[in-house]
Amino acid sequence: MADGQAHTPNLAHHFDSMDQQRESSSLGMWLFLAQEVMFFGGLFVAYGVYRFKYQEAFAVASNHLSVAWGAFNTVVLICSSLTMALAVRAAQLGDKKRIIRYLVATILLASLFLGVKGIEYTEKYHDQLVPGPTFQYEPDFDQYAVPVTAETAHPNFAGHVHLFYSFYFVMTGMHALHMVIGIGLMIWLIVKAQRDRFSREYYAPVEMTGLYWHFVDIVWIFLFPLVYLVWRH
Amino acid sequence: MSEHGQPHIAPLKTYLNVFAALMALTVLTVGVAYFDLGAMNILVAVTIACIKAYIVILYFMHVKYSARIIWLTAAAGFIWFVLMFALTLADYATRGWLPFPEAW
Amino acid sequence: MSAQAKQENYLNAKHTVASWLFSLDHKRIALLYLLTILLFFVLGGIAAMLFRVELLTPGPAVMESETYNRLFTMHGITMIFFFLIPSIPAVLGNFLLPIMLGAKDLAFPRLNLASWYVFTFGGLLGLGAIIFGGVDTGWTFYTPYSSTYANSQVILAALGIFIAGFASIMTGLNFIVTIHKMRAPGLTWFRLPLFVWSHYATSIIIILGTPVVAITILLVAIERIFEVGIFDPALGGDPVLFQHLFWFYSHPAVYIMILPGMGVISEIIACFSRKRIFGYPVVALSSLAIAILGFFVWGHHMFVSSQSMYAGMIFSILSFLVAIPSAIKVFNWVATMYGGSVKLDTPMLYALGFLGLFIIGGLTGLFLATMAVNVHVHDTYFVVAHFHYVMVGGMVMAFFGGLHFWWPKITGKLFPELLGRITVVIIFIGFNLTFFPQFIVGYLGMPRRYHIYPEEFQFLHVLSTAGASVLAIGYMLMAVYLLYSLVLGPKASRNPWKAAGLEWTTPSPPPTHNFSEPPVVKFEAYAYDEEEVYQDDAEPGDKGHG
Numbered sequence: 001m002a003d004g005q006a007h008t009p010n011l012a013h014h015f016d017s018m019d020q021q022r023e024s025s026s027l028g029m030w031l032f033l034a035q036e037v038m039f040f041g042g043l044f045v046a047y048g049v050y051r052f053k054y055q056e057a058f059a060v061a062s063n064h065l066s067v068a069w070g071a072f073n074t075v076v077l078i079c080s081s082l083t084m085a086l087a088v089r090a091a092q093l094g095d096k097k098r099i100i101r102y103l104v105a106t107i108l109l110a111s112l113f114l115g116v117k118g119i120e121y122t123e124k125y126h127d128q129l130v131p132g133p134t135f136q137y138e139p140d141f142d143q144y145a146v147p148v149t150a151e152t153a154h155p156n157f158a159g160h161v162h163l164f165y166s167f168y169f170v171m172t173g174m175h176a177l178h179m180v181i182g183i184g185l186m187i188w189l190i191v192k193a194q195r196d197r198f199s200r201e202y203y204a205p206v207e208m209t210g211l212y213w214h215f216v217d218i219v220w221i222f223l224f225p226l227v228y229l230v231w232r233h
Numbered sequence: 234m235s236e237h238g239q240p241h242i243a244p245l246k247t248y249l250n251v252f253a254a255l256m257a258l259t260v261l262t263v264g265v266a267y268f269d270l271g272a273m274n275i276l277v278a279v280t281i282a283c284i285k286a287y288i289v290i291l292y293f294m295h296v297k298y299s300a301r302i303i304w305l306t307a308a309a310g311f312i313w314f315v316l317m318f319a320l321t322l323a324d325y326a327t328r329g330w331l332p333f334p335e336a337w
Numbered sequence: 338m339s340a341q342a343k344q345e346n347y348l349n350a351k352h353t354v355a356s357w358l359f360s361l362d363h364k365r366i367a368l369l370y371l372l373t374i375l376l377f378f379v380l381g382g383i384a385a386m387l388f389r390v391e392l393l394t395p396g397p398a399v400m401e402s403e404t405y406n407r408l409f410t411m412h413g414i415t416m417i418f419f420f421l422i423p424s425i426p427a428v429l430g431n432f433l434l435p436i437m438l439g440a441k442d443l444a445f446p447r448l449n450l451a452s453w454y455v456f457t458f459g460g461l462l463g464l465g466a467i468i469f470g471g472v473d474t475g476w477t478f479y480t481p482y483s484s485t486y487a488n489s490q491v492i493l494a495a496l497g498i499f500i501a502g503f504a505s506i507m508t509g510l511n512f513i514v515t516i517h518k519m520r521a522p523g524l525t526w527f528r529l530p531l532f533v534w535s536h537y538a539t540s541i542i543i544i545l546g547t548p549v550v551a552i553t554i555l556l557v558a559i560e561r562i563f564e565v566g567i568f569d570p571a572l573g574g575d576p577v578l579f580q581h582l583f584w585f586y587s588h589p590a591v592y593i594m595i596l597p598g599m600g601v602i603s604e605i606i607a608c609f610s611r612k613r614i615f616g617y618p619v620v621a622l623s624s625l626a627i628a629i630l631g632f633f634v635w636g637h638h639m640f641v642s643s644q645s646m647y648a649g650m651i652f653s654i655l656s657f658l659v660a661i662p663s664a665i666k667v668f669n670w671v672a673t674m675y676g677g678s679v680k681l682d683t684p685m686l687y688a689l690g691f692l693g694l695f696i697i698g699g700l701t702g703l704f705l706a707t708m709a710v711n712v713h714v715h716d717t718y719f720v721v722a723h724f725h726y727v728m729v730g731g732m733v734m735a736f737f738g739g740l741h742f743w744w745p746k747i748t749g750k751l752f753p754e755l756l757g758r759i760t761v762v763i764i765f766i767g768f769n770l771t772f773f774p775q776f777i778v779g780y781l782g783m784p785r786r787y788h789i790y791p792e793e794f795q796f797l798h799v800l801s802t803a804g805a806s807v808l809a810i811g812y813m814l815m816a817v818y819l820l821y822s823l824v825l826g827p828k829a830s831r832n833p834w835k836a837a838g839l840e841w842t843t844p845s846p847p848p849t850h851n852f853s854e855p856p857v858v859k860f861e862a863y864a865y866d867e868e869e870v871y872q873d874d875a876e877p878g879d880k881g882h883g
């Protein structure tokens with residue numbers, strides 16, 4: 001039954017129809033995202049185990065992060081998810097101008113997020129909280145909102161704080177790396193859109209990049225409360 | 234194949250509503266973190282995050298309008314993660330249950 | 338008919354080197370994979386031969402302890418990550434899956450080619466690690482030795498495995514999409530060959546498991562490069578956490594290795610018993626059951642680590658449960674042969690070898706899943722023998738069985754049947770001579786990964802090394818007659834085994850787009866009671882097997 005369909009330049013030879021091609025790429029993308037869930041999942045499990053084991057040190061270490069920056073970035077990322085969703089919608093409607101406009105907005109928001117992340121990393125660098133040989137942390141138990149004292153604290157309290165920051169940098173760094181890749185994809189989409197490569201029938205790359213971007217957003221939706229909002233009362 | 238036809242195009246209002254909900258939940262998750270709920274703090278935080286992720290997946294990622302297999306794939310990733318987490322934590326949570334002798 | 342002899346096929350379509358290196362044809366990519374993994378098989382085999390020589394004597398003989406450590410690590414890494422995991426899926430699966438589904442290609446041909454490049458690059462990094470001083474952590478990379486103390490090329494090897502992992506994810510993703518979206522008209526799920534079912538299950542494990550080992554191995558590399566101490570006990574890090582994450586993938590990886598083999602065995606047994614696989618739907622679903630259950634048993638590798646005893650009990654029970662779907666398969670294969678007109682051609686001999694060795698490997702797995710027994714034989718040669726019975730006795734037998742079964746289809750040439758049969762017997766004897774003594778020496782208390790041992794173990798080790806030589810001779814004999822058949826072998830007809838299955842309805846070797854006309858499926862899989870299913874239109878003068 002597929003034989004009757006007109007051949008379109010965007011239909012690869014091994015597919016019978018545009019529908020089959022579109023459904024395949026969408027399933028492929030979702031499988032890729034399932035894979036990504038498990039990739040970040042390994043990190044979250046490791047973080048979860050340590051947070052369970054060293055609750056006090058992790059609470060204290062988390063209190064050194066700025067909730068304001070974290071919350072600001074959460075808002076920025078949700079905005080970028082909205083503009084991305086609207087870019088995909090524009091693609092569905094075949095509106096080339098809007099695709100480009102919304103993609104540019106998404107890229108700007110993403111850059112803003114990365115800029116803030118840069119500020120946060122720099123602060124941590126000045127406080128010598130970057131994990132590794134230069135890491136310096138002297139516990140000051142009088143200062144903490146967390147109920148832990150020099151007597152009750154684990155002898156390796158500073159080590160546990162070091163662990164927290166190892167995870168903070170690896171997890172947010174891995175997330176930022178995914179964002180950089182996403183920005184690259186969006187630039188590629190803008191070039192393609194400029195060359196009129198998309199149409200109402202063919203816009204799979206926009207849709208797939210959108211899925212990827214929303215996934216990156218979801219990772220942050222979990223990272224923010226789990227890393228920034230430990231023991232804030 | 235052709236009975237699937239054109240994909241569903243959600244109205245603009247849907248996206249704006251989802252956006253508003255995500256914002257509200259962000260405010261909620263920050264606010265609730267400043268109340269002492271004991272062990273419930275983490276549960277509330279994770280629950281809110283799950284709700285946010287769920288509506289992103291449903292509306293922004295169009296799973297609401299997608300085939301069952303997409304729905305299943307998305308769910309599989311999360312279910313597998315939960316099982317990995319649960320079984321790993323089953324070890325750490327029960328390690329102290331069996332007291333070790335202080336000296337042989 | 339005579340026009341068919343000059344017909345264009347995927348092998349003679351183009352001859353340039355670029356037409357191979359940039360081919361998007363799944364059949365050519367499968368052959369690229371075949372050459373690459375055979376290279377790793379040979380390298381891993383050489384490492385094994387070298388340390389088997391060392392193990393001839395109780396004291397140090399031809400190498401230092403450090404060299405010995407590097408050799409067994411090289412053997413483990415190359416054999417597991419660079420040979421066994423891609424072996425059947427990336428070669429036979431890649432070649433056959435689209436044809437069995439009646440499709441022109443996999444869903445994402447470019448991704449398929451990319452996966453080969455990614456795999457080769459990862460493999461070369463792994464090789465680089467071996468060349469620049471070697472790795473001595475064992476293939477398991479246990480922390481904190483790997484993350485803190487080992488002074489070998491851990492980073493390079495870890496990155497190689499990390500990268501090769503993505504090649505396997507690409508393959509798995511491609512398979513799942515292809516199976517879902519590109520089946521020929523009439524090819525319903527329960528008409529699929531069991532080879533396809535087992536690859537579907539394998540791909541699920543690849544998608545959900547591989548990323549976990551990728552991030553775990555990456556964490557080890559990050560810890561070494563930036564000295565951040567993720568598993569470092571000095572900071573309160575837990576080395577056992579590494580084991581959790583590592584085995585979350587690496588136990589299911591056993592099923593990535595064995596499930597495709599089980600698919601091959603199903604095809605072979607159905608063909609050479611001339612019967613539909615007994616209890617087909619149950620065998621199909623047991624693959625999925627293995628894939629899912631196999632994820633939740635990883636703690637059985639950690640009974641003697643600091644893992645809680647209660648977690649150990651859960652993992653032990655779950656491990657016993659996986660035996661059920663595995664046993665279902667074995668019983669159904671045997672039931673298929675019962676009352677069938679069994680023909681003992683080379684592929685069938687491999688399948689029978691698989692059955693016997695897999696049963697031994699699987700049952701000793703149950704010993705090891707029992708906590709109390711495990712404590713005694715943990716990290717001994719008993720474990721080594723167990724997983725070689727599953728991996729080599731199971732998977733490698735299935736791989737070579739499959740390679741022989743589809744050799745006429747892939748190359749268009751027939752191999753010498755008598756030599757084939759002789760080789761199976763040599764390999765079977767060599768394998769058992771190598772690994773059965775290891776059950777005994779392990780049970781007597783010989784730990785794995787040591788090359789100095791008490792004198793009373795020497796006899797068993799000598800047997801083992803002798804067996805390894807026989808095994809090597811078997812493999813070399815196979816290489817010789819397969820290469821011979823490539824050049825001088827008689828031309829294969831379309832369906833020399835008179836087998837059922839879409840791949841046998843297209844010429845040998847298949848044309849570039851697999852079928853001249855899109856096939857329509859009218860029968861169940863293995864419909865050996867329908868004569869039109871397994872016809873062979875051999876030209877007079879062509880000699881089929883018989």
Ligand SMILES: [Cu+2]
Pocket residue numbers: 587588591634635637638
């Ligand atoms: Cu295991």
